[in-house]
Amino acid sequence: MSLLNASRREFLRLTGALSASQTLGLASVPFAVNLATVGAAAAQNNVSDYKALICLFLYGANDHANTVLATDSTSWQQYQTVRTTNESGSIALPAQGSNGGVISIVPKTTQSGRSFALHPNMTELKNLFDNGRAAVIANVGPLVMPTTLAQYKAASVKLPPKLFSHNDQQSLWQAYAPEGAAYGWGGRMGDMMAASNSNTIFTAISASGNAVFLAGRNVNQYQVSASGAVPIAGLSGSLFGSNTAGSTLRSIITGDSNNYFQKEQNAITSRAINAQSLLSPAMAAAGTGGVPNPSQYTNPNTGALANNALATQLQTVARIIAGRNTLGAKRQVFFVSIGGFDTHDAQRTLQADLLARVSHAISYFDTTLANLMGSDLRNQVTLFTASDFGRTFTSNGDGTDHGWGSHHFIVGGAVKGRDIYGEFPVTGLKHNQDVGSGSLLPQFSVDQYGATLASWFGLSNTQINDVFPNIVNFSNRNLGFML
Template sequence: MHNYKVSRREFLRLSTLLGSTGALGLATPFAINLATMGSAAAQSNVSDYKALICVFLNGANDHANTVLATDSTSWSQYLTVRTTNEAGSIALPQVGASGGVIPISPNSVQAGRTFALHPAMTELKTLFDAGRAAIIANVGPLLVPTTLEQYKAASVPLPPKLFSHNDQQSLWQAYAPEGAAYGWGGRMGDLLAANNTNPVFTAISAAGNAVFLSGRTIRQYQVGTSGAVPIAGLSGSLYGSSTAGSTLRNIISGDTSNYFQKEHAAVTSRAISAQSMLAPAMAVAGTGGVPNPTQYTNPNTGALANNALATQLQTVARIIAGRNALGAKRQVFFVSMGGFDTHDAQRTAQADLLAKLSHALSYFDGVMGNLMGSDLRQQVTAFTASDFGRTFTSNGDGTDHGWGSHHFIVGGAVKGKNIYGTFPVTGLKHTQDVGSGSLLPQFSVDQYGATLANWFGLSTTQINDVFPNIINFSNRNLGFI
């Protein structure tokens, strides 16, 4: 017999991940917050509302076709490397050409260089030009500041398991490879949840389970596109009986002498309570509430289609609209979209993906500009993240796994219309090229996250706690917000 030694706290944490399904289609919404509700009684130290939204691009977005240097030297190198003899060559048309890249003019001048966005990102260009979007150049996991020589000599500690999808997603979200327990969104929630009347609504995912939102005490609350997920059969008629629902509730949430059943019943009760609070607090979708997203245009076919990422952001907006009813002052959200692992057919696949991203962020900005009569753009910030960047070299009609990547920050508090950091040299065999044009990051995820955390209201001590490697970097605030 195994002698498992599990603390009560860990037992409670694990029990939140368990649900029961059966013929009735019952399911306990998982990842319910088990932090004691008494923590909400702590003295609130913020009076305003702020929300952070992580927009995760699963699969690793190709940064080099998302934000491009278009000055003559850079463009010549770009065409030389990214144009292949394959039918699926990934080089994009130049500025001014049909379907060409879209020029942008950052406020900060980088001598002799000009820039553009992918041609599918017209809405994001509008946000950039309006000063509500910024670009962070070449961000990725780092443990300490690292030069190319140090990387090649392995003379400084390097992030583990580079170029591995699951591990690098986890490193971005939780500073450790796959299996990490706590993410930096959840840890921020731990420290700020006392400002919320109902801590259960501090960290919310509209895209399934994400380690980014896992805290030491705060547990992410997961919602679907229809909002809070109810347990089926507790209301209305069940099997033709008007009383069966209440009987079922007693069965799944009633007290018992068995410790496991007792804790499962407690989780179920909290799930029922949370759903009953969130459902009426959320604004309705559509007329009279949060407007439904328009359809986006597929750049490859010209056809209109629904945008699942925009629908996730609508769900986030509906929850933000209920912030007062929920007693929320600080909330962290997670949304995501997949498909960015473009080893093949990159030019068509990425165009569609970036069109969805651009459309969704523009839709969300518009909603935040007039959310049930309030302009919340100064109080809500969205930022992108992804597994890693991709190689500058092409494998024919796609790219392979890289490291550093460019990212977007969107919101009214963002110091927009700018590119932060020195934009990498376009080409191969330069001081940030670790091989095949894969970029050695100039900024760490810790620096990126710490800048957001500072705006969110964390103190220097708290930021040190949330981002364990930030003490290794002299520049703790990148200044983009």
């Protein structure tokens, strides 16, 4: 569909938004380039199917080396040698077959006789892997261009800024720039596909607070709570004993003004009120007759049953997806998260509980999508993990320190599952991906990871180049893990 054939109303909406962003100094590229983007976005109006991407961010930096492990004899010996410190502080996990031992996975693609396993508390994710709906991406992280260990040590190629810093690397993963970045790649994908949606405000949605990942140039992230759209109190019913005070309050906070700041504030408030009035009735109910409530998970350290807040976030996402037709949504990007992965101390205890929650929540989401209000949406929804960075292979005694590359999961019916993508790193120290203390030099960039997801989502190569500025530096722009 060409720009000339696009809806005149949609064209004016998009160009007006871009013009406003120029006036406010928010656009980082010339208007002519943005105009070309308008044409590309308008072309997405002919999208007829539904697809959603969910970013699950593991805040604090998950220790990848105790999440996905090589268990062949040589690798396991190295693992035990380096990660066993003392009886009380060892971070090494028990062997497969022993009490609480790692659990085996068998990828379709063999790697030089090596064998692999997952953390013992990720049994649900193992089942998804075995059933072909989950895959592992080995050693991915921020890169500007392909980089060898020699180039890293010589600083002879451009490196990502502010490596090993939590805030900066969280931002770099989500928005390809250190803390302070304005746009994230989830939001930029939303920019490209927003014209597919009748209500563009529901293109990028966070169930976990503000996230730069969902910030677009034109698309604003919409934040929801566990109970759904957040209303402004006092606008309906009785307020201070008056049945008319609510409507008076609404007129005050949404009315026009000659003051530009007040005018913009009131416009944002009005948009929020309208969005809430659309989303609340569109979302499926939680529980009986709607989207099932998550079961409790078992805390592996105490054996006690407990609620899983991450599963509740994913339930909220599922409730919104269930209302996709009412909302007129064809393409949506979501953000959920769980924190606590900065395991400098007590790593085995802390990570055991965290990964149990991750595994339980992902499994709940997959099961829910299999019969979401009577429809199987697993082929149309893809969840992927991200984190600040990986951690060192060496132990500091009872935990690990800041690293770089890390292993991640992709889950969904459109995933080419039951496989590990990329060459799994050598287990141990002083190899060609070890930048120090077993911290991994990534073999895949975040741009390659994201570009593969963006291609499945429906972006063209030109749009992917716009969303992922470093992808042009990599010959392999699609890692092949999506159908």
